Amino acid sequence: MLDESIQELAAGALQRIAMAGTAEELEAVRVEVLGRKGGALAEISKGMGKLSPDERKRIGAVLNQAKQEIETALDARKATFEAVALAAKLDSEWLDLTVPAPGPRRGHLHPITRIQRELEDLFVSLGFAVLDGPEVEDEYHNFDALNIPADHPARDMQDTFWLSGGNLLRTHTSPVQVRGMERLKLPLRMIAPGRVFRNESVDASHEHTFYQLEGMMIDRNVSVAHLLYFMKTLLTAVFQRDVTVRLRPGYFPFVEPGFELDIQCLICGGPGCPVCKQSGWVELLPCGLVNPHVLRQSGIDPDEFGGFAFGLGLTRLVMMRYSIDDIRQLQGGDLRFLEQF
Amino acid sequence: MKFSYNWIREFVPGLTQAAGPLERLITMKTAECEGIEETGALLGNAQVVLVESVEPIAGSHNVKTQIDAGPLGKRTVVCGAPNCRAGMHAVWTPIGKKVVSGVESDGMLASASELGISRDHAGILEVDTIAGLVPDAAIEIDNKSITHRPDLWGHHGMAREVAAILGLPLTDPAKLELLPEGPAAIQVMIEDYALCPRYSALVFDNVTVGPSPLWLQYRLTSIGLNPINNIVDLTNFLMAELAQPMHAFDADLLHGDTIFVRTAKAGEHFRALNDESYTLDAANLVIADAAGPIALAGVIGGGESAISDKTTRVVLESANFQASSIRKTSAGIKLRTDASMRFEKAQDPLNTVRALARAVELLPLVSPGIRLVGGVADACGPLAAPPVIELSLAWLARKLGRTLASGEVRRILESLAFTVADMDADTFLVTVPSWRATKDVGIKDDLVEEVGRMIGYDSITPEAPLAPVAPPPANPARRMQHDVRNLFVDNGYTEVYNYSFLSEADVRAFGMDPNDHLRVLNPIAEGQELMRSSLLPGIWNNVKENLKYRDSFRIFEIGQEIHPNETGLPSEVPHLIAAVYDRKETGLFELKRMAECLLPGAQTKPAQGREYEHPARAAEIHWRGELVGRLFELHPRMMETGRAAILDVNLARIAELGEAPTKYTPIRRQPSSAFDLSVVMVNRQHAGDVRSAIAEYANPLIESTNYLWEFALPDGKKSVSYRITVGSPERTLPSEEIMAIRADIIAILRELNYELKV
Numbered sequence A: 001m002l003d004e005s006i007q008e009l010a011a012g013a014l015q016r017i018a019m020a021g022t023a024e025e026l027e028a029v030r031v032e033v034l035g036r037k038g039g040a041l042a043e044i045s046k047g048m049g050k051l052s053p054d055e056r057k058r059i060g061a062v063l064n065q066a067k068q069e070i071e072t073a074l075d076a077r078k079a080t081f082e083a084v085a086l087a088a089k090l091d092s093e094w095l096d097l098t099v100p101a102p103g104p105r106r107g108h109l110h111p112i113t114r115i116q117r118e119l120e121d122l123f124v125s126l127g128f129a130v131l132d133g134p135e136v137e138d139e140y141h142n143f144d145a146l147n148i149p150a151d152h153p154a155r156d157m158q159d160t161f162w163l164s165g166g167n168l169l170r171t172h173t174s175p176v177q178v179r180g181m182e183r184l185k186l187p188l189r190m191i192a193p194g195r196v197f198r199n200e201s202v203d204a205s206h207e208h209t210f211y212q213l214e215g216m217m218i219d220r221n222v223s224v225a226h227l228l229y230f231m232k233t234l235l236t237a238v239f240q241r242d243v244t245v246r247l248r249p250g251y252f253p254f255v256e257p258g259f260e261l262d263i264q265c266l267i268c269g270g271p272g273c274p275v276c277k278q279s280g281w282v283e284l285l286p287c288g289l290v291n292p293h294v295l296r297q298s299g300i301d302p303d304e305f306g307g308f309a310f311g312l313g314l315t316r317l318v319m320m321r322y323s324i325d326d327i328r329q330l331q332g333g334d335l336r337f338l339e340q341f
Numbered sequence B: 001m002k003f004s005y006n007w008i009r010e011f012v013p014g015l016t017q018a019a020g021p022l023e024r025l026i027t028m029k030t031a032e033c034e035g036i037e038e039t040g041a042l043l044g045n046a047q048v049v050l051v052e053s054v055e056p057i058a059g060s061h062n063v064k065t066q067i068d069a070g071p072l073g074k075r076t077v078v079c080g081a082p083n084c085r086a087g088m089h090a091v092w093t094p095i096g097k098k099v100v101s102g103v104e105s106d107g108m109l110a111s112a113s114e115l116g117i118s119r120d121h122a123g124i125l126e127v128d129t130i131a132g133l134v135p136d137a138a139i140e141i142d143n144k145s146i147t148h149r150p151d152l153w154g155h156h157g158m159a160r161e162v163a164a165i166l167g168l169p170l171t172d173p174a175k176l177e178l179l180p181e182g183p184a185a186i187q188v189m190i191e192d193y194a195l196c197p198r199y200s201a202l203v204f205d206n207v208t209v210g211p212s213p214l215w216l217q218y219r220l221t222s223i224g225l226n227p228i229n230n231i232v233d234l235t236n237f238l239m240a241e242l243a244q245p246m247h248a249f250d251a252d253l254l255h256g257d258t259i260f261v262r263t264a265k266a267g268e269h270f271r272a273l274n275d276e277s278y279t280l281d282a283a284n285l286v287i288a289d290a291a292g293p294i295a296l297a298g299v300i301g302g303g304e305s306a307i308s309d310k311t312t313r314v315v316l317e318s319a320n321f322q323a324s325s326i327r328k329t330s331a332g333i334k335l336r337t338d339a340s341m342r343f344e345k346a347q348d349p350l351n352t353v354r355a356l357a358r359a360v361e362l363l364p365l366v367s368p369g370i371r372l373v374g375g376v377a378d379a380c381g382p383l384a385a386p387p388v389i390e391l392s393l394a395w396l397a398r399k400l401g402r403t404l405a406s407g408e409v410r411r412i413l414e415s416l417a418f419t420v421a422d423m424d425a426d427t428f429l430v431t432v433p434s435w436r437a438t439k440d441v442g443i444k445d446d447l448v449e450e451v452g453r454m455i456g457y458d459s460i461t462p463e464a465p466l467a468p469v470a471p472p473p474a475n476p477a478r479r480m481q482h483d484v485r486n487l488f489v490d491n492g493y494t495e496v497y498n499y500s501f502l503s504e505a506d507v508r509a510f511g512m513d514p515n516d517h518l519r520v521l522n523p524i525a526e527g528q529e530l531m532r533s534s535l536l537p538g539i540w541n542n543v544k545e546n547l548k549y550r551d552s553f554r555i556f557e558i559g560q561e562i563h564p565n566e567t568g569l570p571s572e573v574p575h576l577i578a579a580v581y582d583r584k585e586t587g588l589f590e591l592k593r594m595a596e597c598l599l600p601g602a603q604t605k606p607a608q609g610r611e612y613e614h615p616a617r618a619a620e621i622h623w624r625g626e627l628v629g630r631l632f633e634l635h636p637r638m639m640e641t642g643r644a645a646i647l648d649v650n651l652a653r654i655a656e657l658g659e660a661p662t663k664y665t666p667i668r669r670q671p672s673s674a675f676d677l678s679v680v681m682v683n684r685q686h687a688g689d690v691r692s693a694i695a696e697y698a699n700p701l702i703e704s705t706n707y708l709w710e711f712a713l714p715d716g717k718k719s720v721s722y723r724i725t726v727g728s729p730e731r732t733l734p735s736e737e738i739m740a741i742r743a744d745i746i747a748i749l750r751e752l753n754y755e756l757k758v
């Protein structure tokens, strides 16, 4: 009789659990059936005191089993509800990841900075120091110490901006050579990238403000062959391919002999095209062995030490690298230009 | 400078290379060629013809002519020249048939200009023969590449290079034996041989002045010179041939029979051939007669003694002047002439009489009947002996980086007219020719170039030097600038470069005084006369330009501020300037964050706005106790639309302060505690002041004070909340101790008249 009641109760509970639509309904079943006070099973166990010990033990087991069945069903059903609730919550957190991320995009380094850094890194890896010199120079460092005295016609080669107070805007980065020889111990290897100025009218291919990279090596027994080696190494790195170079005579008072270095045209590879004016070669940089007058001027004994120097037109290189057609863009501050680099 | 190919070939008779290949050889061995220009191309097929008949063409100013082209037969040619008439001899060029003014014209009757002989295009050339006039090519050499070579400013010098390059013999046009002996018809007095090492002259009479023969006009025209008259043309011809500038005076217009070479008297006037008047001073060297200056030495002749069609007697000057004196005068009066350009390269004093000898040969060809009067007037100071250079072959090989046969070195030097003698097995004694000795070649290094260029630099194999491996000295200032660039680029800023020049208006816009700026004495354009002492005007301009295309952007620049000093070089101070522009929002807090990323622990202290700054939005940036920069919004007056926030940081100052040393402290094992405080303050009180007050309390148990939020209260007040975190590395703080700290802080803040909600 008691068995039947328990089984009936259990069956009823299991059915209600199965039918429960919400966590609250489920909880109601739990309280009604399993509640410690007033729960249906608790009520039944209250009446067990009247039973014989054997019977009590048997009914107790039946009661326990019914309780466990109901609890298991409750837990399972509860887990289902929780899973559904979590799924619904997660679903409500749907994000449109195609919407742009907030905050600024990465900015852009100036193209001259980019190339200049590449070259700085390259030369540092070859053991060259990177030096800075002033943009406003004195006549001594810009001209005299470089074997260009006041009445030298070579001064015409570099139209100079003169400043109040008698100084000038450096016309090349070569004065940093002189400052390097004054400052560094021998032997020395140095480069000096920087801004230079020439009093020239501005158009698509001419600027009064542009960038050069000066380089110098002073050591015992420096030869033209060494200069060629460094220039080839430099240009192979710059153009990221094997380049053919040639030297021809060029006149710069601070070197002797002086050269113009040409590279074989990278566009046509030699046969001639509009870029190289059909010559197959593109003039790239002036260089040479340091003139002994320049060494002596800086207190270096030319019988003991010699060196080479070169001046790379950074601005020109940047224009070649990116095929920039108007030099004025570089200092125009136009984001539509700058954001391309 | 332009060189006539045919002219060069006169001195190098064995020359077979055409102008094109020759140009490339010259470029590789001597000087840079800028191109080749065909000259006199039409002369190739031109011939002299008889104009047999001329008849008008109705409705046209052109005429129809019948010409007799000899073996080619008779042709009909339409001609528009005013001087076209029957019976004349003209030059016909078969350039094909075409209909002109309704008549089929076969070829063309050519003007001297069309033929390339001169610039005369007033009519067709009337001439009996054009024998010897053949097409030529002008090779243009970059003047810069011959700055050091006085000899290459004449064809004979270039011909010597060509002969040396090709191993061909060179002829010499100057025959010194033609110079007349005996006393000169004019005297020369040189005041200072340093300024005028040599002055040579010849006098001619029975001169006829008129147009030059066609061969002479053609030579000058093909190298870009303008034929004037036979005497002047010949002086120009000699200059172009021998690099010796010459000048001809009308002898009858000179006062006295002595030519003085002296410095000008202060204030002395001189009217030149170009009709300009110059006021001279003692820095100018003049050629003078008894009455005054007749030429500005080495630069330009005088107007009063110029050759005219009335001239019958000529004094021909062939002189040598100090290069720097000519250069100074020419620069001083801003007049560069073909003569001054050559003299400033330091010409060879031995060349004066060579040019006179050549004149003696050629003048009778251009002015028939001309007669020499007397011998050569030749005043000459002591001339320096040509330098002799010891050249070690082993040293030479080391410099070039390749081995050399001594015979080859000797051959090269001798082909360039150096004299080579043996000193010992390894050493040559090399004597420099006079025309290379004035400035160009003086030391053994100069000979490296002579040998190197002639053997060809392409014969040298690149070779890595043997050098010790050593890390180069660091450049921390530059490293830091690169790091700053990375920081800003990574945070969305794009780098701009601006010019170093500013206008007076630019600096005034930012409250600066133009007189505090370094001034460019020869600015390239108006508005570029001051050196920037601030990067602000530049970035302001960038903002104004870019807002035309963008609603929002971030830019920065790193550049030098230039501040003049009393003496010596100005101070160049690297600065960072960054700008955030937005049509609506302020970028100040974004830039404040950038300042704090760049300078950890930087403090932003409110500052009085300057006139170009938003008066209520300006602050100073302090770092490690020093003022290092400024943060502000531009005054709305400076912006037509939108807001521009600016951060300006002195990078030199930061570099001086250096990086703070990194110090590690172990992670605290004891838990920290925190409590929040809400402070009521009036709206314009700074939230940062509460933090500063707590910082001043300096209780070592306070780990941090963080601003949480604020909200507005009625009556112009606001409530600002802070979270104070306290803790100790050694122990867990008991709550009484935490409460005591809290009470202290409250007391301090109340002392400062803050209202606290507790």
Ligand SMILES: [Zn+2]
Pocket: A265, A266, A267, A268, A269, A270, A271, A272, A273, A274, A275, A276, A277, A278, A279, A280, A281
């Ligand atoms: Zn090409």
